[in-house]
Amino acid sequence: MNKRCFLLIGVFLFSLILVYGCGEDKVTPPTAGELTEQGWAKFAAGDDASASGDFNAALGLDPQFYEAYFGLGWAELRLNHAGMAEDAFVTYLAEKTGSNDAKAGLALACHAQDKFEDAIVAAEEVLDADPTWSFSRAPEINYQDVALVLAHSYYETADFEQSLQVIRDYLDPGYWVDTTTPEGRKQLADKLESLYSG
Numbered sequence: 001m002n003k004r005c006f007l008l009i010g011v012f013l014f015s016l017i018l019v020y021g022c023g024e025d026k027v028t029p030p031t032a033g034e035l036t037e038q039g040w041a042k043f044a045a046g047d048d049a050s051a052s053g054d055f056n057a058a059l060g061l062d063p064q065f066y067e068a069y070f071g072l073g074w075a076e077l078r079l080n081h082a083g084m085a086e087d088a089f090v091t092y093l094a095e096k097t098g099s100n101d102a103k104a105g106l107a108l109a110c111h112a113q114d115k116f117e118d119a120i121v122a123a124e125e126v127l128d129a130d131p132t133w134s135f136s137r138a139p140e141i142n143y144q145d146v147a148l149v150l151a152h153s154y155y156e157t158a159d160f161e162q163s164l165q166v167i168r169d170y171l172d173p174g175y176w177v178d179t180t181t182p183e184g185r186k187q188l189a190d191k192l193e194s195l196y197s198g
Helices: 002-024 030-045 048-061 066-078 083-094 100-112 114-129 143-156 162-170 182-197
Strands: 138-142
Touching: 030 048, 030 066, 048 066, 066 083, 083 100, 100 114, 100 143, 100 162, 114 143, 138 143, 143 162, 143 182, 162 182
Parallel strands: none
Antiparallel strands: none
16 A cells, blocks of 8 residues: 555656646747848758748748848749849838848849839949948849849830940940940840840
């Protein structure tokens, strides 16, 4: 009888230890900031879909955590979801107006949707503020990408001379064609195509 009593008391105490011990080891859910940093790490590793998921999760926790909109814009841009990227950048820039990184993303997103006038405005702001800009999270994306988008956007809005000037200022200083002639405009179009493919 005593053995059974001791055994029951022992099992009871062991159960209490398990219940209260496990309560202290509960995993704390990540914050919006932690999810955003996790998203940036995935972005750096090239896992844009998972990065987008983390940025969206961060915004689900805190819709005012603007850094997550910024990350979401870049992740969606690399996923070729230009409209979603544009929305995210616009939301971010409404709060953080001076970000060249976000303006560059916005220029690329607008260009991808053939919103050439909007792309021109955003790209000009980036290059006027920092002619040697590069994206802080991915330095391989830089002023040349923005300049190419700007030159192409000017071409698409029939401002051929300005398109040529952007190429000369940022991409190929020695390049020149006569943009007042059909042949010169064709050569300029070919140049833009070669810059995209090169």
